[in-house]
Amino acid sequence: MIEKETHMTEQEIQNLIDRAIVAREKTYSPYSHFGVGAAILCEDGTIYEGCNIENASYGLSNCAERTAIFKAVSEGHTNFKALAVVADTEGPCAPCGACRQVMGEFNIPIIIMRNMKGNIKVVSIEALLPFSFSSNDVIDR
Ligand code: THU
Numbered sequence: 314m315i316e317k318e319t320h321m322t323e324q325e326i327q328n329l330i331d332r333a334i335v336a337r338e339k340t341y342s343p344y345s346h347f348g349v350g351a352a353i354l355c356e357d358g359t360i361y362e363g364c365n366i367e368n369a370s371y372g373l374s375n376c377a378e379r380t381a382i383f384k385a386v387s388e389g390h391t392n393f394k395a396l397a398v399v400a401d402t403e404g405p406c407a408p409c410g411a412c413r414q415v416m417g418e419f420n421i422p423i424i425i426m427r428n429m430k431g432n433i434k435v436v437s438i439e440a441l442l443p444f445s446f447s448s449n450d451v452i453d454r
Contacts, residue, residue, distance in 0.1 A: 319423045319435060321354075321395060326435075329354050329397040330427055336362035336377065337399055343367060349377035349400040353385050353421070356392035361385040378412040382419060395423035405434035413442040 319326065329352050337350025342365055349365040363381025367374040378398055385393070396416065400406035405426035408416065416424065416438055424441055426434045 319395065321423065325354070326395075326397075326425060329360065329395060329425060330399065330433075332360050332362050333377075333397040333399045333427070336364050336381070339364040340377070341366045344369075344371060344374075347400065349398065349406065351377035351381040351396060351398045353381040353396045354394040355385055355390040356394060357390075359385070359388075359390065361388070361390075376409055376412050378408050379415050382412075382415055382421075386419070391419060393419055393421045395425060396421050397425040397427065399427045399429065401429045404428060405432050408441065413438075414445070417442045417445045417447060 332352035333350040335350065336352055337348045340348030340350070342348055344367050351363045353361050355361070361381050361384040363377045363379070363384055365375065365377045366380060378396060381396065398406050398408055405428055407426055408424065421438055424436050424438060426436070
């Protein structure tokens with residue numbers, strides 16, 4: 314069922330989740346004590362991991378999802394298949410609004426949300442960020 318919707322194999326999905334779980338171990342979150350891990354799958358199969366990185370000036374903290382995305386983009390990747398995010402939440406961990414906007418920028422089609430109990434929810438970027446502001450709104454002016 315998940316495989317059909319995402320065009321990913323069960324193994325690809327599980328592998329991406331596993332990498333997000335590993336990434337979460339690197340969390341730098343001395344203020345919230347809330348660790349988040351993410352992993353992004355590039356079109357060519359490369360995976361980048363990311364964790365949340367906090368700051369004493371709280372507003373400068375960076376979410377795990379954006380860490381993973383920025384790592385990938387800074388290495389030259391702009392085409393993506395999916396992103397997985399994990400945290401110790403009650404239900405599958407939902408990305409914040411800022412991360413959704415960044416996911417939208419790069420058209421990451423599939424978002425895999427998971428908690429540490431193993432609950433999973435797989436959604437499209439359109440479902441996560443409807444009516445979004447995008448490059449179409451600013452290009453060609
Ligand atoms: N956080 C993420 O890394 N991703 C999200 O989608 C939600 C929030 C981080 C930011 C902060 O370091 C901590 O979780 C608590 O908000």
